[in-house]
Amino acid sequence: PRPADRLILGQLLHFTGDPFAAPVDEVTRHERRGAVLLRDGRIHATGPAEALRTAHPQAEVIDHGDALILPGFVDAHAHYPQTAMIASWGKRLIDWLNTYTFPEEMRFADPAYAATIAGRYLDLLLANGTTTVTSFCTIHPASVDALFEAAEARGMAVVAGKTCMDRNAPDGLRDTAQSAYDDSRALLLKWHGRGRATYAITPRFSPTSTPEQLEALGALWGEHPDCPMQTHLSEQTEELSWVASLYPEARDYLDTYEQRGLLREGGLYGHAIWLTDRERDRLREMGAAVVHCPTSNTFIGSGLFDMAATKAAGLSVGLATDTGGGSSFSMLRTMAAAYEIGQLSGTALHPAQLLWLATEGSAGALRMGGAIGRLAPGAAADLVVLDLASTPAIAQRHAEADTLWEAVFPTIMMGDDRAVTETYVAGIARKPQVA
Ligand code: GUN
Ligand code: ZN
Structure with missing residues (x-):
């Protein structure tokens, strides 16, 4: 019955x-x-x-x-492996990654540790009313299995993928263009569409991938366009200078992705603070989405996301904690931070807009509108x-x-x-x- x-x-x-x-x-x-x-x-x-x-x-x-x-609530961008180093003091993005993030992500070489943190993380989300998250994992394939298994045990629709990095990361935390492609593909074939799981192709960001790795992941995405692709875009000014020096031929940060098959519908670009008009227009033309990470943008000192300009450009926007660059697991706290950043940017976001971003907005960014949120x-x-x-x-x-x-x-x-x-x-x- x-x-x-x-x-x-x-x-x-x-x-x-x-x-x-x-x-x-x-x-x-x-x-x-x-x-x-x-x-x-x-x-x-x-x-x-x-x-x-x-x-x-x-x-x-x-x-x-x-x-x-x-x-x-639908959290459109987070790093579950950063659960145990949230609220780490005193650094801006690049030093924060090297000092706190990469050493912690190294611990996920141990599948048992990954399983412990995955369960802890999803329980924190459920305690805070979040039912879907889009999360980065680490370079270790077992870190992806750990999160999807923990999600399956809780019945949750989770979007996640293996974080790919083949340069500017420490020993033990780098793959290669080929292994990133092979491991991502194997995980995608294993998990995408199994129960409520959605696989996201996940180059961390342009500075930690060679052009060859971005190309390989762009090719994989072309073969599986129904999968989302998640990455970071224009979060902090030092990062922009670094990207410009690593990719001297690129028109702008977005172009480092666009030239390699990493800009299309289903793309989720976290932060997107320091965008040019060309980048905003191009993201919209391609049907991509940006993700606002307000507690992270203040915590790491990145800048003020321009919600008014982003919505005016017709872009799809999701809302996210960005744990552990973000300082909270809670989408309520995240809505509050979005309100505060709106005030600093000259727009008081209405409570309806905040709640919409945390549900429909994020679901739409994930191309899951109507199914969740x-x-x-x-x-x-x-x-x-x-x-x-x-x-x-x-x-x-x-x-x-x-x-x-x-x-x-x-x-x-x-x-x-x-x-x-x-x-x-x-x-x-x-x-x-x-x-
Ligand atoms: N850019 C590249 N990696 C990261 C990360 O782990 N957190 C944040 N906030 N930005 C990033
Ligand atoms: Zn992030």
């Missing part, structure tokens, strides 16, 4: 369009007393709670009261349930709220894993119990 339908009750908020492209009220729907009907791991229906209860009297009911039900029939039953009064500081602010947006904004700005009442993955409650 089929498992019973489940009705999850609470406030519902969903988007019928992009709140950057239309007035917020035209593209948001709020159900004060709503329900989500889950069947076979998917959302079967949404609507007013009483109507759905009447229509589905057999369904098991889980009532979250006043809590807000949203699609699970949406409270609508057919989408995966990946949900986060938020208590909008989770701490005394938030509760006293929430008590004064007159509108939904006033009710939710204090949680965006001040909320953490205590605000996450439950996280559902494919319809199953998965928030880890904290000892």
